[in-house]
Amino acid sequence: MSAIERQFYHFAFDPASRVVRMALGEKKLDVTEIAVKYWAPTDELLKLNPSGLLPVLVENYEDGQTVVVCENRAILEHLEELPLSPRLWPVPMQERAEARRLVGWFERKFDYEVNALLLYEKMEKRLMGHGAPDINNLRAGRESLRDHLSYFESLLETRNWLAGRSMSYADFVCAAHLSVIDYFDEMNWQKYPHLKTWYMVIKSRPCFRPLLNDILPGVTAAAHYKELDF
Amino acid sequence: MSAIERQFYHFAFDPASRVVRMALGEKKLDVTEIAVKYWAPTDELLKLNPSGLLPVLVENYEDGQTVVVCENRAILEHLEELPLSPRLWPVPMQERAEARRLVGWFERKFDYEVNALLLYEKMEKRLMGHGAPDINNLRAGRESLRDHLSYFESLLETRNWLAGRSMSYADFVCAAHLSVIDYFDEMNWQKYPHLKTWYMVIKSRPCFRPLLNDILPGVTAAAHYKELDF
Structure with missing residues (x-):
């Protein structure tokens, strides 16, 4: 039995929403997208998800x-429990x-150590009308970002994909987060050659294209944001 | 192929660790428990989990x-992907x-709205030697706890188990969190009759018993903490 209709509640620049958009695209599922400002959840969203958090997927099946x-x-x-390819959890248990x-x-880490500083200052404050970025938070967020990027770079020195031998949700989650940071021109790709090569591969997948067309009103994307060769 | 040996890194009063202890007990898996002070992760733990977060399960299989x-x-x-019963994700997709x-x-909510205030002030400060509880944080944590408990009570008015018709990990996660709060005598069970009945059922399961024997040095458990009929 397959779903006859899907609605997807998301915000274009919410990294968690982007992960799922990639997964839906990769598994070739059509959805009706419903944009929600995550800092001001609608009653409709709260009825579906009482926490008010994004994203939310609603599926209507043939049997009602x-x-x-x-x-x-x-x-x-x-999504992984539905009979759809590609599989996005690796088969070997350890991977x-x-x-x-x-x-x-x-x-549990990147969100608090990077997004809560860097994205909060550069994106959320603007969206919520909370004033100008705080320079100390920006500095702390950038420092933390460098630590995370060095860690991902070290993983990709010995792996084709972030979790090992095959492409997985781990790659989507990482790419979704870095893509938002990249929009705000905070990615110094040249310093992380393995990460850059990996991102070029992910970026060229069809499921990633819609993300590259997202526009945040009032903020021009980094010049290389849409370029597949950057 | 089954694992010949399992090690479980945890902290007895970390709610996330308690959830997994319940799951291991319910699925009747023997483990060697290794206690870790989560606020001071050991090198051994950091090698297994670079985030330093608990819990961590290590399995050694017959094939090496x-x-x-x-x-x-x-x-x-x-654990749910291993061929073990009982199954702890419900079978119907919606449930x-x-x-x-x-x-x-x-x-994503309870941890920040309740634990980060109430458990931080009553437990973590003591463990970390951070001084006496802040009365304003305690008050805010208790207020937030009441909102959460009312929400769980409302769910259990129409459901046998937290997620619906069958016992699931959702029940374990909720019971694990509330059990730690209960140890510190912060649960006013009488105000939430459905939640109380539900907790009595969970509490009497064999997998829950070891949790009731945990002792935090210097803190006496609430008088009813171990009682199955409270």
Whole structure:
């Protein structure tokens, strides 16, 4: 039984939403996109997900059943349980565990150590009308970003993909996060050659294209943001 | 192929660690427990999980393969992929998505709105030698806890288990969190009759018993903490 209709509640520059857009694209699922300002969740969203967090996927099935799947982790696991290719958790147990560890890394570390500083100052303050960026937070966020990028670079020195031998959700999560940072011109790709090569490969996948066309009103994307060869 | 040996790195009063202990117990898996002070991760732990977060499960298989699974979400999914009963994700898609939503609720909301205030002031400050609890944080944490408990109570008014008709990881995650709060005598069970009945059922499961024997040096558990009928 396959879903006859899907709605996807998301915000274009929310990294968690971007991960799922990539997964939906990779698995060739059509969705009706519904843009939500995550800092001001609508009643419609809160009814679907009482936490108010994005993204949310709603599926309507042939038998009248509706399935509401809330937030990143649940949606990725759910999509993987549907009979769709490609599979985005690696088959070997250790590599699968490694991919899930890295997905968690972004949710529990990167989000707090980088996004809460750098993206908050450069994007959220603007969206929420909270004034000009704080220079100390920007500096701390950039410093933390460098540590994270060095870590990803070290992983990719010995791996084709972030979690190991095959492309996985870990790559999507990492690319989704870095792509938003890249929009704001905060990625110094030249310093991380393995990461740059990896990003070029991900960036050229069809599922990634829609993300490159996103525009945040009032903020011009970095000059190389859309370039596949940067 | 089954694992011949398992090591489990955890901290007895870390809610995320407790969830997995319950899951391991329910699925009748023997593990060697290794206690780690999560606020001072050891080199051994950091080598297994570079984020330093708990819990971590290490499995050694007959063929020499070692599988390292880091943190709550990854471990719960991994255990569910092993051929073990009982199954702890519900079979119906909607209920399974609901269970995963609730697991996320604790990780992304409860942890920040309750634990970061109430447990931080009552437990972490003591563990880390950070001085006496701040009365304003305690008050804010208690207020937030009441909102969360009212929400769980409202769910259990129409459901046998937190996510619906069957026991799931959502129940384990909720019970693990509330059990730590209960140890510190911050649970006013009488105000939440459905939640209380639900907790009595969970509390009487064999997998829950070891948690009731945990002792935090210097802090006496609430008088009813170990009682199955409270």
